[in-house]
Amino acid sequence: GAGVSQSPSNKVTEKGKDVELRCDPISGHTALYWYRQSLGQGLEFLIYFQGNSAPDKSGLPSDRFSAERTGGSVSTLTIQRTQQEDSAVYLCASKTGGAKNIQYFGAGTRLSVL
Amino acid sequence: GESVGLHLPTLSVQEGDNSIINCAYSNSASDYFIWYKQESGKGPQFIIDIRSNMDKRQGQRVTVLLNKTVKHLSLQIAATQPGDSAVYFCAETPNSGNTPLVFGKGTRLSVIA
Numbered sequence: 001g002a003g004v005s006q007s008p009s010n011k012v013t014e015k016g017k018d019v020e021l022r023c024d025p026i027s028g029h030t031a032l033y034w035y036r037q038s039l040g041q042g043l044e045f046l047i048y049f050q051g052n053s054a055p056d057k058s059g060l061p062s063d064r065f066s067a068e069r070t071g072g073s074v075s076t077l078t079i080q081r082t083q084q085e086d087s088a089v090y091l092c093a094s095k096t097g098g099a100k101n102i103q104y105f106g107a108g109t110r111l112s113v114l
Numbered sequence: 115g116e117s118v119g120l121h122l123p124t125l126s127v128q129e130g131d132n133s134i135i136n137c138a139y140s141n142s143a144s145d146y147f148i149w150y151k152q153e154s155g156k157g158p159q160f161i162i163d164i165r166s167n168m169d170k171r172q173g174q175r176v177t178v179l180l181n182k183t184v185k186h187l188s189l190q191i192a193a194t195q196p197g198d199s200a201v202y203f204c205a206e207t208p209n210s211g212n213t214p215l216v217f218g219k220g221t222r223l224s225v226i227a
Contacts, residue, residue, distance in 0.1 A: 033214060050212055
C-alpha cells in the first residue's frame with residue numbers, strides 16, 4: 001500500500017517568508033509525528049498527533065512553528081517568518097494504534113531558507 | 115545544537131563481511147528500541163526492534179543485541195552487501211505506545227565492493 005507522503009519534496013524560500021509543509025500519513029494510522037533533521041544529524045522531535053489532538057508539542061523550537069491535523073489524516077507544519085537556521089529536512093512519520101511504536105517515515109521535505 | 119553532526123562516525127566494511135554498528139542510549143527508563151536505515155534522499159526505514167525484556171533478536175541477515183547494564187545496543191549485519199550502504203540510527207522510547215522516538219546521531223556504513 002501507499003506509504004507516508006510528504007510535499008513538497010524540496011522548498012526554497014527567502015528569509016522572513018512563511019512556509020507550509022504537508023504530510024499524508026498511511027491510511028488508518030492514528031498517530032502522526034513531525035521530526036527535523038539537520039545536515040548530517042539525527043532526528044529531532046517536533047510534535048506528535050493522536051487523532052487531531054497534539055498531546056506533545058514540546059519539540060517545537062519557537063512560536064514561529066505550528067502544526068495542525070484535520071480529519072485524523074493530513075497534517076500541515078507551518079513555519080512563519082522563516083530563518084536560515086530553519087533549513088533542514090522535515091520528516092513526517094505515522095503509526096497504527098497498536099502497541100508497538102514502529103513509526104513509518106516519509107521521504108521528507110528539504111527546506112532551504114536563503 | 116549538536117557540535118559533531120557533520121562528522122558522522124563511519125564504518126567501512128568489505129562486501130561479504132559482517133558489520134557491527136553500535137549505539138549507546140541515555141535513558142535507563144527506555145524499554146523499546148528500534149534500528150532504522152536511511153539511504154540518501156530517503157526517510158528512515160524500519161529494520162528491526164527489540165523490547166527491554168530481551169537481549170537478542172534476529173531478523174533476516176540482521177541481529178540486534180541489547181545490554182541494559184551498560185545501556186548499549188548493537189546491530190549486526192551478516193554478509194554485508196552494497197545495498198546496505200546507508201546511515202543507521204538507533205532509536206529509543208520509554209514505552210511501546212505512541213511516545214516520540216529519541217534518535218541517536220547515526221553511523222554511516224560504507225560497503226566496499
